[in-house]
Amino acid sequence: MSNLTEAQIDARLARLRATPSEVQLAGGAERLTAAVILISGIVGTFSSIGLLMAEKQKLSDPDAVLLCDINPLVGCGKWIGTWQNEVLFGVSNSVWGLAFFAGIAALGLALLAKARFASWLWQLLAIGVTLAIAWVLWFQYESFFVEGSLCPYCVLVWVATIPLFVTVWARSLQAHHWGEKASHFGRALVRSRFVIIGAWYFAMIAFTIIVFWDRWVIFF
Numbered sequence: 001m002s003n004l005t006e007a008q009i010d011a012r013l014a015r016l017r018a019t020p021s022e023v024q025l026a027g028g029a030e031r032l033t034a035a036v037i038l039i040s041g042i043v044g045t046f047s048s049i050g051l052l053m054a055e056k057q058k059l060s061d062p063d064a065v066l067l068c069d070i071n072p073l074v075g076c077g078k079w080i081g082t083w084q085n086e087v088l089f090g091v092s093n094s095v096w097g098l099a100f101f102a103g104i105a106a107l108g109l110a111l112l113a114k115a116r117f118a119s120w121l122w123q124l125l126a127i128g129v130t131l132a133i134a135w136v137l138w139f140q141y142e143s144f145f146v147e148g149s150l151c152p153y154c155v156l157v158w159v160a161t162i163p164l165f166v167t168v169w170a171r172s173l174q175a176h177h178w179g180e181k182a183s184h185f186g187r188a189l190v191r192s193r194f195v196i197i198g199a200w201y202f203a204m205i206a207f208t209i210i211v212f213w214d215r216w217v218i219f220f
Contacts, residue, residue, distance in 0.1 A: 019187070020174050020175045020176065020183065020187075023114075023116075024171065024174065024175040025175055025176060026116050027116040027117040027118055027119065027121075027122065027175075027177075028111065028114060028115065028116045028117075029111040029171060031112065033111070033167055033171050034108050034109075034111035034112040035108070035112065036108075036163055036164065036167045037104060037105075037107060037108030037111060037164065037167065037168070038105055038108025038109055038111075038112055039108070039160075040101075040104060040108070040160040040161070040163060040164035041101045041102070041103075041104030041105025041106070041107070041108050041160075041164075042101075042105050043101075043156055043157075043159065043160040044097060044100070044101030044104065044105075044156075044157055044160040044161070044164075045098060045101040045102050045105055046156070047097065047101075047153040047154070047156040047157045047160070048094045048095075048097035048098035048101055048153075048157075049094075049098060050068065050153045051068075051076060051092075051093075051094040051097070051151075051153040051154075052092070052094045052095070052098065054066045054067070054068050054076050054077070054080065054153070055080050055092060055094060058077060058080045058081075059080070059081075068151070068152045068153060070152070072149065073148075073149055073150065073212060073215055073216075074149065074150050074152060075149065075150075075151070075152070076151040076152060076153055076154070078147065078149060079147070079149075079151050079154075082147075084139070084142050084146075084147070093135075094153075097157060100128070100132065101157075101160070104164065107125070119176075119177040122168075122172040122175070122177040123172065123177060123178065125168055125172070126168050126169055126172045126177075126178075129161070129164050129165045129168045129169070130165070130169075132161050132164070132165065133161055133162070133165040136157065136158050136161050136162075139154060139158075140158065140204075144207070144208075144211045144212075145211075148212075148215075150208070158204065159201075162197060162200050162201065162204075163197050166189070166193050166196050166197050166200075167193060169186075169189065170186055170189035170190045170193045171186070171190065172186070173185055173186025173189060174186030174187050174189070174190050
């Protein structure tokens, strides 16, 4: 027989129902949510720094062999200096990515330290990750159908942005940051978030294999 108390049973039921806790309603986050935000920020920051270093090396020596250039299919060298890499005001995507993901990492660290933020900040965060996922989808289109190659650092950004997008929207909706009515949808997202993230990863991997099917054997 279980020795769980009534309070412990209620807490488990609340987690199963994805009922927002007092901490979440107050603008905080559970440790898992904070960890996802922090890790996504760290991975994105690492990728942005890696791409910045590659850009610096390539611009100083156009004939340099970059660490990220694995073969004609997988490499970042061909993207450096292209318009796709300097979409906003002629500034490299890696600069914007570094600023964004460094902020995300700082926010995740603060949440892990039990910080509380106003609803407007959660709303801004949700809008920010939406713009980030829109960039990911656009760059995937450019990678698959226009340039026909994959930038390793960009792929890492894709990997980091997907769970960040799903988690932020699920948790912000669940915690009433978009209104109480939207919390019902948020709770459903929270319950299925790992399925959504896993399915998204699977679809991305499968799509990549299919699109470049006739080139994998040649370059690997």
